[in-house]
Amino acid sequence: MSKTAALxxxxxxxxxxxxxxxxxxxxxxxxxVANYAGVTVERxxxxxxxxxxxxxxxxxxxxxxxxxxxxxxxxxxxxxxRGMHPDEARPDLLVCVVDATNxxxxxxxxxxxxxxxxxxxxxxxxxxxxxxxxxxxxxxxLAIELGVPVVETVAIARDGAARLIAELDRHPLxxxxxxxxxxxxxxxxxxxxxxxxxxxxxxPALDAALDRWLLxxxxxxxxxxxxxxxxxxxxxxxxxxxxxxxxxxxxRLGDWIxxxxxxxxxxxxxxxxxxAGAGTVxxxxxxxxxxxxFILALEESGYLPRAAFLLDRVMTAAGLTGRSFIxxxxxxxxxxxxxxxxxxxxxxxxxxVTILVAPLMTCSARLPVYALLIAAFIPRRQLAFxxxxxxxxxxxxxxxxxxxxxxxSAIAKRWRRRAQPSMLxxxxxxxxxxxxxxxxxxxxxxxxxxxxxxxxxxVAMTVLLWFLASFPAPPPGATEPAIHHSxxxxxxxxxxxxxxxxxxxxxxxxxxxxxxxxxxxxxAALGTVYALSGDAAAVExxxxxxxxxxWSLATxxxxxxxxxxxxxxxxxxxxxxxxxxxxRHVIVAAGYLFALAYLASLLTFQLASxxx
Amino acid sequence: xxxxxxxxxxxxATVVGVDDVTARDAIAGRLRDLGFVAGEPIQLVTRGPFGGxxxxxxxxxxxxxxxxxxxARVRVESACRP
Ligand SMILES: Nc1nc2c(ncn2[C@@H]2O[C@H](COP(=O)(O)OP(=O)(O)O)[C@@H](O)[C@H]2O)c(=O)[nH]1
Numbered sequence: 001m002s003k004t005a006a007l008x009x010x011x012x013x014x015x016x017x018x019x020x021x022x023x024x025x026x027x028x029x030x031x032x033v034a035n036y037a038g039v040t041v042e043r044x045x046x047x048x049x050x051x052x053x054x055x056x057x058x059x060x061x062x063x064x065x066x067x068x069x070x071x072x073x074x075x076x077x078x079x080x081x082r083g084m085h086p087d088e089a090r091p092d093l094l095v096c097v098v099d100a101t102n103x104x105x106x107x108x109x110x111x112x113x114x115x116x117x118x119x120x121x122x123x124x125x126x127x128x129x130x131x132x133x134x135x136x137x138x139x140x141x142l143a144i145e146l147g148v149p150v151v152e153t154v155a156i157a158r159d160g161a162a163r164l165i166a167e168l169d170r171h172p173l174x175x176x177x178x179x180x181x182x183x184x185x186x187x188x189x190x191x192x193x194x195x196x197x198x199x200x201x202x203x204p205a206l207d208a209a210l211d212r213w214l215l216x217x218x219x220x221x222x223x224x225x226x227x228x229x230x231x232x233x234x235x236x237x238x239x240x241x242x243x244x245x246x247x248x249x250x251x252r253l254g255d256w257i258x259x260x261x262x263x264x265x266x267x268x269x270x271x272x273x274x275x276a277g278a279g280t281v282x283x284x285x286x287x288x289x290x291x292x293x294f295i296l297a298l299e300e301s302g303y304l305p306r307a308a309f310l311l312d313r314v315m316t317a318a319g320l321t322g323r324s325f326i327x328x329x330x331x332x333x334x335x336x337x338x339x340x341x342x343x344x345x346x347x348x349x350x351x352x353v354t355i356l357v358a359p360l361m362t363c364s365a366r367l368p369v370y371a372l373l374i375a376a377f378i379p380r381r382q383l384a385f386x387x388x389x390x391x392x393x394x395x396x397x398x399x400x401x402x403x404x405x406x407x408x409s410a411i412a413k414r415w416r417r418r419a420q421p422s423m424l425x426x427x428x429x430x431x432x433x434x435x436x437x438x439x440x441x442x443x444x445x446x447x448x449x450x451x452x453x454x455x456x457x458x459v460a461m462t463v464l465l466w467f468l469a470s471f472p473a474p475p476p477g478a479t480e481p482a483i484h485h486s487x488x489x490x491x492x493x494x495x496x497x498x499x500x501x502x503x504x505x506x507x508x509x510x511x512x513x514x515x516x517x518x519x520x521x522x523x524a525a526l527g528t529v530y531a532l533s534g535d536a537a538a539v540e541x542x543x544x545x546x547x548x549x550x551w552s553l554a555t556x557x558x559x560x561x562x563x564x565x566x567x568x569x570x571x572x573x574x575x576x577x578x579x580x581x582x583x584r585h586v587i588v589a590a591g592y593l594f595a596l597a598y599l600a601s602l603l604t605f606q607l608a609s610x611x612x
Numbered sequence: 613x614x615x616x617x618x619x620x621x622x623x624x625a626t627v628v629g630v631d632d633v634t635a636r637d638a639i640a641g642r643l644r645d646l647g648f649v650a651g652e653p654i655q656l657v658t659r660g661p662f663g664g665x666x667x668x669x670x671x672x673x674x675x676x677x678x679x680x681x682x683x684a685r686v687r688v689e690s691a692c693r694p
Binding site: 065066068070102108186207212215218220221305309310314322424425 | 638643645647652657658666668673678682
């Protein structure tokens, strides 16, 4: 009986209850992340097999404070719990995850869930942290009072979910509670706390002490700036050795293919098309992973809401909200998850402005472009205090994106008045040491998403470009390189007058076109263009060398600035369309970004070429 | 009767209630859900770096960041003041 139909359970709970950690503990790597149709709420499902052979499918619902929703995320959680979601069968059982150190808040929600009258188990999570703080919870007594099973869990410990798994493996399932839920939930919570919890500690001393420094009026800012600066220095300098190793590997693979296959079209397609495309981008993976890792660690540690606290006033002045900080920070990895994260902003106007400026945050896809141009044009030099010039320039590019975003949102604020004051109302969770296992799983999720994109779009685009750049073949006796006569060469020259004032030649113009699909393709495309147009010497030296040799500094700077603004990412535009439900804001976003890109590049090139 | 945003840094008080500013006030509703209910001890821990906003409030072992407008919905009663 247990083999045939899997048990379907859903994890519900307040944000910061350790739900994600528990989900990871239960399902390990057996997870699938997707979206609910229509709304862009993440749907996370995983599965495991209990000791008796019962298969359990686990749905991780978005964290929510109440079944009275204020965001689309919370609405999905409510609908699924009630069995009213159109695309989700009603779960057989709800596991309500509560934080043992924060029962006053979390038990109220558990009572709300209990009132639904569904079979339910309470996972009393973080009992380890509670014990350390001198909080003893009588789980058996709580189970009697609630009328549902209560199991202790420590989501971050090996075997920390053993009791929960055992409970889920029992036959038959627990019945819904027959205890009536009083209307005053807070009074009931107080009663439960009084009867089942022995020490009720206030805010832990560690939080208070850390907050005193980290939220200090100016020390807090200093720490925030230093943290961000450290992240960007690290992304640029720690990833270097790995990158060089990957680069060498890709180069060796190319040599091997060239030596093994007979010289001709096929070898050229593989080496100059596929490998130049996928390989060039793959070598930037270490940087992107490092950035993801830092964001994840900051998220897990509880520091991100503190940063939002510090920035709220500045961001409201600029027409955003403190809550915009987290979506915007995610946009540093990729604008797509960033734009999706704006769902936590309740105010529609704040949300729209955040979506519109999210593409200005320097996403990881720009890193390959920046990395290439910085390596080519900015000397590797140590400045004072161990600060590295290349890292400093990278930092400046990030700052330029942020400053522009603030300026744009300040203008947007004048454009559209808000209907009602927006809401901050944000929990500042306890500080926690990020747990390696959860970091690893989070990193894996994001990395595999990125690699899938490399695998699909980017290789397709570079291969397409290879065809455009190789055909039609040059007429016999032609003196110019083959690409000059190809379709791509023709296209590039057609675009040249448009981009010449920015200092771009026809080869750059070619690379910009496939770069529309995704920014990092531009680097791969440049690799393809130069590989196909080059003399032997140029092919042998790296792309960095070619770029440094062929372009003027003004062109390099101009292209850097172009990429600060350019709306060169179709997937981002597609997400904006989905999130805003129409083309209007897609056109607004693409239009203003392109205009900014063109103007800023024009200014940069004209100034830099005068000064040179 | 005072309001939460009128407390000084470090000052403690007891919640009296949350006022609805508009009909079906979502902010007030959420405040109540988060435990801003009568009789609950509350402390204004600190204020944000610019213009004293947002406010950092500790209530029942949880810390929340509130804007002034949100805090003004919460009526409080001073605990024994020095
Ligand atoms: N000490 C301890 N920390 C935990 C436990 N479960 C989760 N955490 C930590 O609590 C933080 C929040 O957990 P997370 O799963 O992201 O919470 P969510 O918001 O409910 O998904 C993370 O830093 C976890 O590592 C636990 O049982 N014990």
